[in-house]
Amino acid sequence: MTAHGQGFDGVERRGLMFVLSSPSGAGKTTLSRLLIDHVEGLSLSVSATTRPMRPGEVDGRDYAFVDEATFAAMVQRDDLLEWAFVFDNRYGTPRAPVDAALSSGRDVLFDIDWQGTQQLREKARDDVVSVFILPPSAADLERRLHTRAQDSDDIIRERMARAAHEVSHWAEYDYIVINRNIDEAFAEVQSILKAERLKRERRTGLTDFVRELQRQLET
Numbered sequence: 001m002t003a004h005g006q007g008f009d010g011v012e013r014r015g016l017m018f019v020l021s022s023p024s025g026a027g028k029t030t031l032s033r034l035l036i037d038h039v040e041g042l043s044l045s046v047s048a049t050t051r052p053m054r055p056g057e058v059d060g061r062d063y064a065f066v067d068e069a070t071f072a073a074m075v076q077r078d079d080l081l082e083w084a085f086v087f088d089n090r091y092g093t094p095r096a097p098v099d100a101a102l103s104s105g106r107d108v109l110f111d112i113d114w115q116g117t118q119q120l121r122e123k124a125r126d127d128v129v130s131v132f133i134l135p136p137s138a139a140d141l142e143r144r145l146h147t148r149a150q151d152s153d154d155i156i157r158e159r160m161a162r163a164a165h166e167v168s169h170w171a172e173y174d175y176i177v178i179n180r181n182i183d184e185a186f187a188e189v190q191s192i193l194k195a196e197r198l199k200r201e202r203r204t205g206l207t208d209f210v211r212e213l214q215r216q217l218e219t
């Protein structure tokens, strides 16, 4: 899963896999959209899912909405980098767009659950940077689920019940952001990405850069 491309300061670097997870309703989708709209060099991984489309969602933008047979065929062909059952539906990350983005030097953003994060980490530990988004309170999470008005009361109850289980995976993540305020949470997530992009081990062109710098200093 290693790939190299020109970094923003001209030094070649390896693309990274930036994972955001949270219980649904904690603001992860909003944060993902903000990142994609405002951060250069970052592509969103669009997952495939067997769940029905919600009002306002667009096929191919939010998810590739597929039937069970299509999903099973993708698993069979090993087209998915990871996949998992979430809320009785199957969700998975198509491999080809991720490989293409990383090999052109772009980072990839994933909005996936803890099961998918574990699988990515097993496959590419050094390239995965994971962030868990927590809501400030249960009441806040429930209010957000109602405000987005995409799900029935039954589904909201189910999502609240699942939240406790999802939150129990917080310690498997590299970073934790508490989303009290979306602007602050966005600033924090951006800072994480900026710092991770500067990590020495990812900047594969540094040896050449420093060698040239030393040559200049010595002459």
Ligand code: 5GP
Pocket: 021, 022, 023, 024, 047, 048, 051, 082, 083, 084, 086, 091, 092, 093, 111, 112, 113, 114, 115, 116, 117
């Ligand atoms: P939702 O149905 O609310 O869009 O997503 C439900 C959960 O599935 C979210 O926690 C989301 O992060 C997760 N999810 C979305 N796509 C994927 C995927 O490709 N793989 C995995 N493992 N989880 C995903």
